[in-house]
Amino acid sequence: MTSLVIGLGVLLVLVILYMIFRIGNLVNVMSGPEKPGGTANKANATLLLLFMAGSLAAFFWYSFKHMDSFTLPVASEHGKVTDQLFWITMVIVVAAFSVIFAVMFWFTYKYQYKEGRKAVFLTDNHMLELTWTGIPAIVMAILIFKGLNSWTEITGPATKDAEVIELMGQQFFWTARYPGKDNELGKYDFRLIDASNEFGMNLQDDPNTYDDFKSATLVLPKGKEVLLKIRARDVLHSVFLPHFRVKMDAVPGMPTQFKFVPTKSTEDMRTETGNPNFNYEMACTEVCGKGHFSMKFPVLVLEQDAYDKWKAEQETWLKQNPDYRKFVPEKYRELADIKSGIIAAVTTSNQ
Amino acid sequence: MATTTIQPQTTVHHDDGHEHEHHEGNFWTTYVFSQDHKTIAKQFLITGMAWALIGGLFSVIFRLQLGFPEATLEWLRPVLGGWITPEGKLDPEFYLSLVTMHGTIMVFFVLTAGLSGTFSNFLIPLQVGARDMASGFMNMLSYWFFFLSSAVMFVSLFLSTGPASGGWTVYPPLSALPQAIQGSGLGMTLWLVSMALFIVSTLLGGINYITTVINMRTNGMSFTKMPLTIWAFFFTAIIGLLSFPVLFSAALLLIFDRSFGTSFFLSDIYIAGEALSNVGGSPILFQHLFWFLGHPEVYIVLLPALGITSEIIATNSRKPIFGYKAMVGSMMFIAILSFIVWAHHMFVTGMNPFLGSIFTILTLIIAVPSAVKIFNYVTTLWGGNIRFTPAMLFSLGLVSFFLTGGITGLFLGNSAVDIQLHDTYFVVAHFHLVMGSASFFGMIAGVYHWFPKMFGRMMDDRLGYIHFWMTFVGVYLVFFPMHYIGIAGFPRRYYSWTNFETFSGWTDLNMLVSIAAILTLSAQFIFMFNFIYSIFRGKLAPANPWNSTTLEWTTPRFPQHGNWPGEIPTVYRWPYDYSKPGAKEDFIPQTVPYSETPESNLKHENDLIKLEMGSGSGVVTGNGH
Numbered sequence: 006m007t008s009l010v011i012g013l014g015v016l017l018v019l020v021i022l023y024m025i026f027r028i029g030n031l032v033n034v035m036s037g038p039e040k041p042g043g044t045a046n047k048a049n050a051t052l053l054l055l056f057m058a059g060s061l062a063a064f065f066w067y068s069f070k071h072m073d074s075f076t077l078p079v080a081s082e083h084g085k086v087t088d089q090l091f092w093i094t095m096v097i098v099v100a101a102f103s104v105i106f107a108v109m110f111w112f113t114y115k116y117q118y119k120e121g122r123k124a125v126f127l128t129d130n131h132m133l134e135l136t137w138t139g140i141p142a143i144v145m146a147i148l149i150f151k152g153l154n155s156w157t158e159i160t161g162p163a164t165k166d167a168e169v170i171e172l173m174g175q176q177f178f179w180t181a182r183y184p185g186k187d188n189e190l191g192k193y194d195f196r197l198i199d200a201s202n203e204f205g206m207n208l209q210d211d212p213n214t215y216d217d218f219k220s221a222t223l224v225l226p227k228g229k230e231v232l233l234k235i236r237a238r239d240v241l242h243s244v245f246l247p248h249f250r251v252k253m254d255a256v257p258g259m260p261t262q263f264k265f266v267p268t269k270s271t272e273d274m275r276t277e278t279g280n281p282n283f284n285y286e287m288a289c290t291e292v293c294g295k296g297h298f299s300m301k302f303p304v305l306v307l308e309q310d311a312y313d314k315w316k317a318e319q320e321t322w323l324k325q326n327p328d329y330r331k332f333v334p335e336k337y338r339e340l341a342d343i344k345s346g347i348i349a350a351v352t353t354s355n356q
Numbered sequence: 357m358a359t360t361t362i363q364p365q366t367t368v369h370h371d372d373g374h375e376h377e378h379h380e381g382n383f384w385t386t387y388v389f390s391q392d393h394k395t396i397a398k399q400f401l402i403t404g405m406a407w408a409l410i411g412g413l414f415s416v417i418f419r420l421q422l423g424f425p426e427a428t429l430e431w432l433r434p435v436l437g438g439w440i441t442p443e444g445k446l447d448p449e450f451y452l453s454l455v456t457m458h459g460t461i462m463v464f465f466v467l468t469a470g471l472s473g474t475f476s477n478f479l480i481p482l483q484v485g486a487r488d489m490a491s492g493f494m495n496m497l498s499y500w501f502f503f504l505s506s507a508v509m510f511v512s513l514f515l516s517t518g519p520a521s522g523g524w525t526v527y528p529p530l531s532a533l534p535q536a537i538q539g540s541g542l543g544m545t546l547w548l549v550s551m552a553l554f555i556v557s558t559l560l561g562g563i564n565y566i567t568t569v570i571n572m573r574t575n576g577m578s579f580t581k582m583p584l585t586i587w588a589f590f591f592t593a594i595i596g597l598l599s600f601p602v603l604f605s606a607a608l609l610l611i612f613d614r615s616f617g618t619s620f621f622l623s624d625i626y627i628a629g630e631a632l633s634n635v636g637g638s639p640i641l642f643q644h645l646f647w648f649l650g651h652p653e654v655y656i657v658l659l660p661a662l663g664i665t666s667e668i669i670a671t672n673s674r675k676p677i678f679g680y681k682a683m684v685g686s687m688m689f690i691a692i693l694s695f696i697v698w699a700h701h702m703f704v705t706g707m708n709p710f711l712g713s714i715f716t717i718l719t720l721i722i723a724v725p726s727a728v729k730i731f732n733y734v735t736t737l738w739g740g741n742i743r744f745t746p747a748m749l750f751s752l753g754l755v756s757f758f759l760t761g762g763i764t765g766l767f768l769g770n771s772a773v774d775i776q777l778h779d780t781y782f783v784v785a786h787f788h789l790v791m792g793s794a795s796f797f798g799m800i801a802g803v804y805h806w807f808p809k810m811f812g813r814m815m816d817d818r819l820g821y822i823h824f825w826m827t828f829v830g831v832y833l834v835f836f837p838m839h840y841i842g843i844a845g846f847p848r849r850y851y852s853w854t855n856f857e858t859f860s861g862w863t864d865l866n867m868l869v870s871i872a873a874i875l876t877l878s879a880q881f882i883f884m885f886n887f888i889y890s891i892f893r894g895k896l897a898p899a900n901p902w903n904s905t906t907l908e909w910t911t912p913r914f915p916q917h918g919n920w921p922g923e924i925p926t927v928y929r930w931p932y933d934y935s936k937p938g939a940k941e942d943f944i945p946q947t948v949p950y951s952e953t954p955e956s957n958l959k960h961e962n963d964l965i966k967l968e969m970g971s972g973s974g975v976v977t978g979n980g981h
Contacts, residue, residue: 094770290778297452
């Protein structure tokens with residue numbers, strides 16, 4: 006019933022609009038054809054000018070008023086560099102945009118049709134054209150130079166003592182694997198993946214796997230270089246750490262990586278933002294299916310000593326999954342027991 | 357040059373079933389399987405408009421979800437059925453289908469087929485002075501392949517597993533594995549079939565456009581006398597011809613991966629509880645192949661719009677386009693560069709960072725010719741005598757969007773800055789303005805401008821103004837706020853952001869965007885009404901309503917098959933003699949020889965008069981009427 010009423014209402018409005026249009030048409034026919042410089046032309050020229058002024062004003066007002074809410078605080082070393090480049094580009098872009106935008110709509114207003122005036126017959130002007138080819142080219146060159154410098158640095162090789170952490174994306178969550186005390190991530194093979202061995206760790210061949218541990222939070226040390234080794238096991242995903250200005254796709258079959266230095270612990274950030282509940286987050290930015298929007302991974306940045314302490318407390322994956330001890334070949338069995346902490350007492354007494 | 361003799365409608369003689377119909381084509385050959393470029397153009401236009409409506413409606417549905425995440429969409433159940441969850445929400449997987457289909461439809465069916473298909477077909481023969489396309493039959497096939505492709509895509513919308521849903525870029529493995537998402541089942545198969553047909557259509561059209569421009573120009577129509585529209589269509593067709601086959605190969609390899617167990621793009625995958633046997637493939641390879649088309653595609657949709665705009669702005673400013681040679685040069689430069697910038701879509705895909713550096717350089721170089729185009733448009737306006745027809749307003753809108761959206765490319769093209777912005781709403785804002793809205797405005801401007809030649813009647817101006825203002829302001833309100841949302845890091849293709857604290861704000865802006873999207877879409881119904889009403893009831897158009905110089909306006913009000921009733925006119929001058937000092941009127945058509953305008957000739961033009969004497973007679977034979 007209500008939809009019928011709504012339908013009738015809409016129909017009525019449409020009929021009325023049509024009537025107005027018809028009447029307008031008739032009036033138009035009676036008053037004769039409008040000349041090119043008529044009221045409509047003036048109105049449009051004025052509206053374009055007002056639109057220009059209004060939208061520029063709104064743009065500047067909104068941008069300055071809400072600057073804090075659309076700029077994310079930065080918490081990595083390279084992030085400061087790319088942010089600076091972002092803002093340099095912003096100044097150039099906004100200046101160029103405002104000038105061209107204003108000039109264009111000033112011209113449309115100033116040179117609106119006037120009876121009897123003749124337009125200027127101007128076909129080209131080489132000086133002018135060379136200038137506005139040259140200036141953008143120079144500005145571009147500067148931006149490229151600055152950009153490539155930081156790009157090369159960001160994507161360059163990580164230092165030897167960087168903290169290596171593996172991130173794996175799958176539909177629809179992330180997991181992290183830490184290399185344990187030996188600081189070497191064990192090898193993996195996707196064919197070995199099963200419900201428990203979600204990383205497909207190769208216990209058979211690589212002793213480095215024995216002390217690896219899994220974490221449901223990405224815990225990072227403050228002030229130390231972190232090298233993320235990124236992989237995906239089903240479809241494409243993408244690691245996005247907005248506060249650290251980190252983004253890198255996770256590709257099945259092709260491990261990727263990203264190195265960076267976190268500069269602010271979660272606590273620092275809570276103080277800085279004045280939000281006691283602040284938490285870093287990691288998101289997925291490559292469409293990966295139904296749950297793409299829910300692939301949140303909590304991130305915690307700790308001071309170095311707290312980080313070391315946390316790391317030491319973690320139970321190895323093998324210890325959590327003792328069933329998998331059977332995959333460890335005989336020759337490595339003891340090593341595995343020690344490295345994984347299954348016989349923790351022995352290791353401590355040995356030290 | 358053009359000595360083609362066309363025998364209109366005589367093809368029916370060869371058609372066994374229709375021998376009783378002699379010179380008049382019947383309904384089928386005139387309106388359906390027509391080989392006349394003007395009819396084919398209208399077929400492309402109307403199909404494109406239908407798709408634009410569907411694509412636009414899809415965007416409004418997903419904008420409802422994004423702008424009003426709390427609202428119930430129960431009222432859409434009669435249309436969407438099971439895609440509305442029992443809680444009255446949009447199904448997250450269907451959300452992705454909508455996003456995917458919106459992109460596919462808009463990029464390929466509306467802005468490629470609808471724009472190039474319409475205006476290349478309509479304007480190339482009319483503006484270069486040809487009776488029809490080089491091959492009317494191939495031209496007809498081009499439309500019907502497009503129709504077939506449309507039909508397949510349309511059918512895929514109604515599958516129980518939904519249409520393709522891996523994004524319009526259909527990156528594997530998501531698009532290759534039905535286990536990963538429902539839409540990668542039959543929906544994706546139909547998507548690939550549809551795209552294969554679409555590519556065939558584009559190639560058939562493109563070959564025709566290129567051939568016609570090269571071979572069928574009328575007497576005197578040298579390349580340097582061609583209107584910028586023709587230059588734009590010409591470059592567009594060349595880009596399409598070189599890049600679409602690469603998409604075809606990508607699609608073909610994806611079909612192999614999906615159906616025949618190959619591993620071009622798949623490797624090391626464990627999904628739905630099993631490890632797949634594929635090894636050695638690379639998802640990155642697909643991205644390279646896709647973007648090798650995908651980036652030129654941006655210019656395939658943009659260049660025709662820029663060409664159309666150049667023409668309209670010159671005509672309505674009553675001024676020659678500023679820097680004709682620079683305009684052609686920058687289009688050529690853009691066309692070439694468009695092939696070597698594709699990997700700027702892939703800075704953070706794990707591609708070798710060195711490649712990233714190379715593509716940053718090449719990408720920022722392409723900004724130079726783009727900037728030149730904007731400066732030339734603005735200078736064309738300077739000192740003009742501007743008439744704000746709806747076509748002119750939409751052209752100005754295009755320049756405005758091209759500027760607003762293009763300039764943010766400086767952020768995204770710079771790999772170091774792109775790290776943060778990649779796949780956020782900043783990108784969505786950028787390409788929707790510079791490619792989507794700008795091209796769309798070019799298309800609409802073209803419709804308003806050439807409607808009198810297409811249908812012999814005028815569209816209503818006042819409705820055109822309302823349409824323009826609602827759409828112009830609407831588009832800015834939809835896409836400008838997305839820059840802020842993007843800088844704040846909001847990822848695209850998200851069904852909802854509430855899972856994240858970082859992305860918890862901006863509900864107000866998202867709501868504004870959604871409301872603006874609804875208003876913008878509703879304004880298009882005004883246009884639809886104006887369009888359909890004017891076809892039947894619009895004021896009869898004069899032969900040259902805009903006092904324009906180009907050849908199409910020398911045809912009669914309703915140009916018949918073959919375009920000109922008598923000889924094809926000869927061209928003597930470039931297409932931009934507007935407001936020439938000394939001339940009686942503020943425009944001199946291309947068909948007026950310099951010998952008739954001694955009062956306005958420039959020095960070097962007087963020298964050309966001698967050359968005119970030799971040409972213009974006897975070369976162009978009459979048509980078959």
